[in-house]
Amino acid sequence: MWVEPPVFRDYVASFTRNLAFHGIDRVVFVNAHGGNVSHLREVGRRLRDEGTLYAVEWMWDESIPELVDEVFDQNGPHGGPKETALMQYLDGEHVHDDRLEDARDGGVASVADADTIKHGSRTFYDAIDNTDNGVLGDQTDATAETGERLFEAASDQLVQLCEWLDAQAFADLLPEPHVST
Structure with a gap:
């Protein structure tokens, strides 16, 4: 079973925004499928750019x-x-x-x-x-x-990533402006 990439991205963005609604400001997308990497990174970037939350994709084998x-x-x-x-x-x-x-x-x-x-x-x-x-x-x-x-x-790498993420100030996870005003 699969869904089209835009549907997948929109679905992940939607449920992640729901987490933000409930007070979550950072998320790790624990991923095990190489075909999802670019889509999860795109969603993470989109949510970060809009200031909703910080989301990062993590793939077990790429961590080791x-x-x-x-x-x-x-x-x-x-x-x-x-x-x-x-x-x-x-x-x-x-x-x-x-x-x-x-x-x-x-x-x-x-x-x-x-x-x-x-x-x-x-x-x-x-x-x-x-x-x-x-x-x-x-x-x-x-x-x-x-x-x-x-x-x-x-698993150890995932724990370390979560601990690092938890130690960051939320404002430091948001993007810097590309153009100064």
Whole structure:
């Protein structure tokens, strides 16, 4: 299921404005889908620019890039081992470990092999544009133990972000005027 990007942005902006109505002046959009990053950042900027509240997008794997690179040779941005490991840890009974090789073989194990950049431009809009099944990366490297390490490290980063955000004066989070009067 999905909604069109403008509908998604308007919906998120609407419920976030409702939080502001009830006294919330800062929000972290906890995100786990790369396709939502630009939309959530746009909503955050719009709400900040209008002075409603400060909202920032946070994506778990982008908070721990060094660890992700350390534990996987080919971490894959979509359906790869980092996402698989996290799900093995969080909800292992719904991960079909017996299908991991098929997922890898039907996808692209190496992101570099996906040939996603042409003349300096990212020329695709969806992971399925590069693979038969939308999978990028080698899930066979995933384990629940690695997923636990990723989860704990990302959770720590989220807590630190929230603590930093809480320590900021609201006025300091609002934009400076672009033109002086």
